[in-house]
Amino acid sequence: MIQQSDIPDLKKVTDSEAEALCTRLRAGLIDTVSRTGGHLASNLGAVEITVALHRVFDFERDRLVFDVGHQCYTHKILTGRADQMRDLRSFGGIAGFPKPVESPCDAFVAGHASNSVSVAVGMARARTLTGADYDVVALIGDGALTGGLAYEGLSDAGNSGERLIVILNDNGMSITKNVGGVADHLARQRLKPQYLRFKKGYRKVMSVVPGGKAVYRVTHKIKKAVKDTLLPCSLFEDMGFTYLGPVDGHDVRGLTRLLRYAKEMETPVLLHVRTVKGKGYPPAERNPDRFHGVGRFCIQTGEPLQSSGPSFSKAFGDALCALAAKDDKICAVTAAMQDGTGLGTFFQRFPARAFDVGIAEGHAVTMSAGMAKQGMTPVFAVYSSFLQRACDMLIHDVALQQLHLVLAVDRAGLVGEDGETHHGVFDAALLDTVPGMTVLCPSSFAELRSMLEYAVHQVKGPVALRYPRGGEGNYRGDSGRGRSAxxxxxxxxxxxxxxxxxxxxxxxxxxxxxxxxxxxxxxxxxxxxxxxxxxxxxxxxxxxxxxxxxxxxxxxxxxxxxxxxxxxxxxxxxxxxxxxxxxxxxxxxxxxxxxxxxxxxxxxxxxxxxxxxxx
The missing domain is CATH 3.40.50.920 (Rossmann fold)
Incomplete structure (x- = not known):
């Protein structure tokens, strides 16, 4: 486990020393999470990005907004909390997500996806309005770009004219790769130091030479037309960003150089980095989904130290498969949580009726409403705390027409080590405000099975089946056929x-x-x-x-x-x-x-x- 005394002054380290530090940090993350549990694969993929950021910026003053926050472990180690990592996610210990009450270096609570760019542009505008001087960086990745709010933020941030940097940590879950050798070659040429120096100098000269601004606009349009034909990055530049990338997200030298260049720019900059989720730990690289969120495990084998046992999520998935085998109108919907919600087997057995829409809960509900309106029976499996993002759609797209949507509300109640951002403690109150809603609460696996069948085949209108994380308790009865017992x-x-x-x-x-x-x-x-x-x-x-x-x-x-x-x-x-x-x-x-x-x-x-x- 890495110690605080092992962390050097990152403003003074050489490139080779930074690379050696990344190796030690990665080994420390594997050791820590094997003991405490937590989010491993996403953090292993963000080590070099985080080290490069800390070499260039001072996050006691500058603002770093994570998206999603489970990429923040290296940041916590680099900001004075290395010795506290032994109590990561434990009661009384530090949290697994950014938490400003822990450190001034944590700019914003970040437990849910897709909000970082909106937060960052807000911070940048506050800086302008108050006349302050600090940099703002949003680190978005691990699927967060599949959420609609991310694009709302990007659209506004690009047109804001504010000085800010958005880093897209692309581990293959958010955006598609560039295609073709010409695109890769041009991307490399555009990021060479000599090109960046020439571009910066050319812009500066043209801004002072008589008629230079007009010449610059013409040459810029010509260059953009050629580049747009060969490089698929026009989406971000059309939004108003200066686009840099794609680059190797595990090259701490190159990342440091590009961040220093981006820091000097006076416009919104989007830096696109490619990373490997689970980098440096073969079991996590081979199966990043399994090592996304893990309990304690054996480092040598990657196997969990304690069997998770039967869970409500697994019982739900099995029960839904049994119902779907007899009813071809039943469809399963998830928002990037196939395995987490127990739907893995359903996706294998009924792929034509299984839909993963990404981190887009609002879309999932409205899409399900469309399916229900046309005679299908959609079952949307979603974590309770994530369902909160779809309340508007539940009311206007489902309840208003009393459509039959079945919500499988997983992680209802206290979830444990993920803490404040993930406890499912608001859905009981929120769902009660939706007209025509029925909310069922099984206390055992047997009741979950009987209540799911009841919800699918007998309830009219919207219905929610809410159940906790983990397994059942001593009560194993099935009194779920009445409203109470x-x-x-x-x-x-x-x-x-x-x-x-x-x-x-x-x-x-x-x-x-x-x-x-x-x-x-x-x-x-x-x-x-x-x-x-x-x-x-x-x-x-x-x-x-x-x-x-x-x-x-x-x-x-x-x-x-x-x-x-x-x-x-x-x-x-x-x-x-x-x-x-x-x-x-x-x-x-x-x-x-x-x-x-x-x-x-x-x-x-x-x-x-x-x-x-x-x-």
Whole structure:
């Protein structure tokens, strides 16, 4: 593991010393992530880019915006956090994404894709308006260019006239390669030092010579016409960027030189670099998708140290394949998350009905709406935190016409080590605001299978099936055919929950029983709409209510339930709502975060005792 004392002053290192540092950093990344888990392949591909950036810029003053932020590990090491990498993504340790509260060198929180250019042009305009002096760089890659927001940002940034640099880290996931020997030859010629010096000098001379500006415009148009015919980079230059590239993203010498040149320019610059995802670690180079996000693994073999076991994602994928084998109208849609959402087998078995649209959740929803309107049954599998980007489309393109779109909302609830940017804690509230929406919450694999079949074949209009990351708990039952189920009879207090947290609620009930408190456990299978009748019936007997959920406080199930009971005149004498409050939850294991937020079984038990004591 690399130490902070191993990091030299990058402004003073030679090219050969920078190359040696990249080798050490790459070995350190492999060692660190093998111990902590995290994003490996993307970071291995960005080592030279990051070192070159730190040789040219001072990111305590200059601004570096990552996109996506999981490329930032080398940056963290180079900015005083090398010794903290041993606790990467651990509870109380540093985050796996840029986090300004950790370091002034982290310019912006970056956990989702495609926003870097928009952020960068905003920072550049703020610099102009305040008369400040700093450089702004956006590092975009690893598929982020498949998101529509990236093009909105590029279009505005190129026409802004602001001094900024956009680096496209092209590892084959965002943009197509240039084709042909002539294109490659011209690209190399355009990036030679003598050409860049001539171009800079020619522009300077023509700006002062009488009539020079007119001559420059004519020669520039001629050069552009020839170049556009042979080099496929006109898209970015048409947007207003000075385009440099493509170049070798693992040549730290060449990257440093080009960044120094780009830094001197007074216009938007786009530097296109080609990298290998997983560079320097053969298992990751052979299978970059598998090493995109990994748990602890053996460096020698690349094999995980601990089997991941069955998961809700795998159970969903298998169940969808079983349904699709009998119904040729079922289609699967994903936004660059085939394996993450368990759809890998579906893509193999039913390729004609499987669609990966890239990091474009809004498009995925609207495309699915078009499919549904024409009689297909689209199932869009998406992480809860990524679904947030498609709320407008859910309302206007799906709900307005009550189209039958099935949302498989993966990673619902707390996800663990990825932290604030990835916890799925807002979908329960957001989906409830969509007219006609049905939201189902399985607590076991068996319930997921039965609820998915119900969602596909019986629900009318939009329907969401939300389930957590990882595997099931001690509860393995299947009570998912009704809107709710009473899992345990009781007389003193009603405990209400849904999803995987039902395991902690049942543990709470056991602890209460040891104290002579009889708790009734009501499990909600549907949280939109809520089965108020079942809860009202239970509360009428117990007089006390506790609702626990892995969700943000605003518009949570507990709030909606209490409001509905009050309107009926059936409000409990004493109630407690246990949720995640109105703040963002940090990173750590799910068990640690449950305890932090008061959602573990013992914390719920203590809260239930308080409710009973004051009932």
């Amino acid at each position: 009473v899992l345990r009879q009781g007389r003193d207090v009603t405990l209400v929950g849904y999803g995987l947290l039902i395991n902690q609620i049942l543990e709470c009930a056991e602890l209460l029983a040891d104290d002579g408190v009889s708790a009734e456990v009501v499990k909600l299978n549907t949280i939109t709409p809520i089965d108020v009748d079942a809860v009202s019936k239970s509360v009428s007997r117990t007089g006390r209510l506790l609702v626990a959920e892995e969700a943000a406080e605003a518009n949570c199930v507990g709030q909606r339930l209490l409001s509905a009971l009050a309107l009926r005149g059936a409000a409990p004498g004493r109630a407690a709502l246990c949720n995640l409050g109105r703040f963002f939850v940090t990173h750590g294991s799910v068990a640690q975060l449950h305890k932090l937020c008061g959602l573990d079984g013992r914390s719920l038990y203590q809260k239930a005792l308080e409710v009973c004591a004051h009932g």
